[in-house]
Amino acid sequence: xxxxxxxxxxxxxxxxxxxxxxxxxxxxxxxxxxxxxxxxxxxxxxxxxxxxxxxxxxxxxxxxxxxxxxxxxxxx
Amino acid sequence: xxxxxxxxxxxxxxxxxxxxxxxxxxxxxxxxxxxxxxxxxxxxxxxxxxxxxxxxxxxxxxxxxxxxxxxxxxxxxxxxxxxxxxxxxxxxxxxxxxxxxxxxxxxxxxxxxxxxxxxxxxxxxxxxxxxxxxxxxxxxxxxxxxxxxxxxxxxxxxxxxxxxxxxxxxxxxxxxxxxxxxxxxxxxxxxxxxxxxxxxxxxxxxxxxxxxxxxxxxxxxx
Numbered sequence: 001x002x003x004x005x006x007x008x009x010x011x012x013x014x015x016x017x018x019x020x021x022x023x024x025x026x027x028x029x030x031x032x033x034x035x036x037x038x039x040x041x042x043x044x045x046x047x048x049x050x051x052x053x054x055x056x057x058x059x060x061x062x063x064x065x066x067x068x069x070x071x072x073x074x075x076x
Numbered sequence: 077x078x079x080x081x082x083x084x085x086x087x088x089x090x091x092x093x094x095x096x097x098x099x100x101x102x103x104x105x106x107x108x109x110x111x112x113x114x115x116x117x118x119x120x121x122x123x124x125x126x127x128x129x130x131x132x133x134x135x136x137x138x139x140x141x142x143x144x145x146x147x148x149x150x151x152x153x154x155x156x157x158x159x160x161x162x163x164x165x166x167x168x169x170x171x172x173x174x175x176x177x178x179x180x181x182x183x184x185x186x187x188x189x190x191x192x193x194x195x196x197x198x199x200x201x202x203x204x205x206x207x208x209x210x211x212x213x214x215x216x217x218x219x220x221x222x223x224x225x226x227x228x229x230x231x232x233x234x235x236x237x238x239x240x241x242x243x244x245x246x247x248x249x250x251x252x253x254x255x256x257x258x259x260x261x262x263x264x265x266x267x268x269x270x271x272x273x274x275x276x277x278x279x280x281x282x283x284x285x286x287x288x289x290x291x292x293x294x295x296x297x298x
Contacts, residue, residue, distance in 0.1 A: 013180070014180070014223075014250065016181050016182065016183055016184070016185045016250075017181060017185065019185075061142075062134070062138060062142060063134070065138070065171070067177065067178045067225070067226070068178050068225060
C-alpha cells in the first residue's frame, strides 16, 4: 500500500522558495501567476497493517513541523 | 568542568566548538557520536555544533532531533545541564522541542556567510553574563536556514520573559523581531544562529565569542 504525504507551509508563513519560483516564471514570460507556494511530497510504501493514524503520527513526529507546516495524507 | 560536543554525520563545526570549550574550560571536551544512547556521567556543558546534520534532509535539524543521543540530551537538559546549540545546533534544539519556534529558509534565499553585528538582549543568563546589557558584538553567521519564526503567543512569552538572548542589528535572514538567539524557560538552554566559536582568538578578527564560553564556565562553576 502506498500513501502520499503532502507537506505545505501554513498560510501567512513566508515562502522564499515559492517567491523565487514565481519570479523565475515571470522571467520566462508566463503571466497571470498570482503566487507560488512550494511544498514537499513524501511517498510511503507501507505494509497493509499500517493504519492511517500511524501515518498521521509519523507526520506529527517527523515529516512535518506543525509550527509552520500543514500536512495532508492521501492513499496513492 | 566536564563538557561534551555532540557529533552528527554532517556536523562541520564540531572541532571549532571543541577548541572553544577547551580554551574556556581548560579541559578537552568529549566528542559524542550521535548513536550513543547515554552521555558520560557528570557533564556540565553539552554543545551541539553547526553543520548540516544528516545533510539537512527533510528539514534542517529534523533527523538529528530523532537520534538516540538527543533523547539523552533532552534528559540532561531536564536535570539542569547547560546546553548550547549553535547554527545547526539551534535548529536541532527547536526540532527536538527544547526551544520553541522554528528556523526557516532565509528570507533572501541566499546562504549568508559574514560577520554580523549583534546586541546582547539579556545579559543576565548563564551564557551572557560576561557581556553588558545591549552591548554590541561582532560574531559571524554562516547559514541558509536562520530565519527564526514563532507564533505571536510564543513571541510574546519569549519577549516578556527576557528569553531573547541576542538580536541582529541589521537585516540578516528575516528573523521575526531580529531574533538571533533564545533561551529556554529555565535558562539552561541557549540556541543561536551566529557562531561564537569562530570568534575566540584575535586571529579570527575578535574575541567577542570567547566571553560566551568563559561566562558559561564561570556561571556553571559558581
